[in-house]
Amino acid sequence: MIKEHELDKLIICKKCHTLHEKVLIAENEKAFCSECNVLLYHNDSDMLDKMLALVITASISLFVAFQFTVVSINIQGMEKSLTLTSLFMVLAEHKQYIVGIMFLFLIVIFPIVIIFATFLLLFFMKIEKAGYLTKRLLILLAHLKPWSMIDIFFISLLVAMVKLFDIANIELGVAFLAFVLTLMLDILITKSLSFHQLWEIHHQIYGSIDEE
Numbered sequence: 120m121i122k123e124h125e126l127d128k129l130i131i132c133k134k135c136h137t138l139h140e141k142v143l144i145a146e147n148e149k150a151f152c153s154e155c156n157v158l159l160y161h162n163d164s165d166m167l168d169k170m171l172a173l174v175i176t177a178s179i180s181l182f183v184a185f186q187f188t189v190v191s192i193n194i195q196g197m198e199k200s201l202t203l204t205s206l207f208m209v210l211a212e213h214k215q216y217i218v219g220i221m222f223l224f225l226i227v228i229f230p231i232v233i234i235f236a237t238f239l240l241l242f243f244m245k246i247e248k249a250g251y252l253t254k255r256l257l258i259l260l261a262h263l264k265p266w267s268m269i270d271i272f273f274i275s276l277l278v279a280m281v282k283l284f285d286i287a288n289i290e291l292g293v294a295f296l297a298f299v300l301t302l303m304l305d306i307l308i309t310k311s312l313s314f315h316q317l318w319e320i321h322h323q324i325y326g327s328i329d330e331e
């Protein structure tokens with residue numbers, strides 16, 4: 120059995136599907152496929168800054184998503200604007216507790232934990248402090264990574280929710296767009312975060328830290 124950690128050291132060429140072992144390359148150097156010369160990966164020295172900028176943007180759009188109208192619905196001539204909080208109230212009123220709890224985890228808890236943990240990780244690595252904490256965060260994020268599938272989950276849940284209301288005249292609010300933006304940023308962050316590279320940077324900054 121190949122362990123997940125070892126898989127992180129392997130890379131498959133997108134074009135010819137040759138399996139390569141990742142090796143340490145110098146700053147701003149690029150690694151190419153030995154078979155077809157396609158770019159495999161590069162050692163991006165600005166990675167921390169770029170990722171930090173993405174994470175900050177994502178937290179702003181998540182904040183907007185939580186504050187503003189997600190959907191406006193028109194019930195018999197009465198316009199009703201729903202924020203995330205009121206969406207939970209509506210779900211509770213209709214005794215949709217399971218959907219409510221799933222929503223709470225998928226839309227609120229997971230995105231906040233992932234974005235906040237990523238921010239802390241990048242921030243402390245940037246200022247080269249808190250070596251032990253960043254190590255724990257790296258491990259936490261590696262565990263949470265499979266949950267990026269929640270993006271697809273979330274979109275299908277939203278579609279289901281809109282159907283659940285079964286009411287005509289649904290208008291999407293600012294927060295809905297903010298949610299979509301957050302999701303896209305989240306996907307981008309998860310895809311571009313190279314744990315292999317982060318561990319290497321971590322090792323360069325802090326050296327080896329023993330388990331406490």
Ligand SMILES: [Zn+2]
Pocket residue numbers: 132133134135136137152153154155156157
């Ligand atoms: Zn190739």
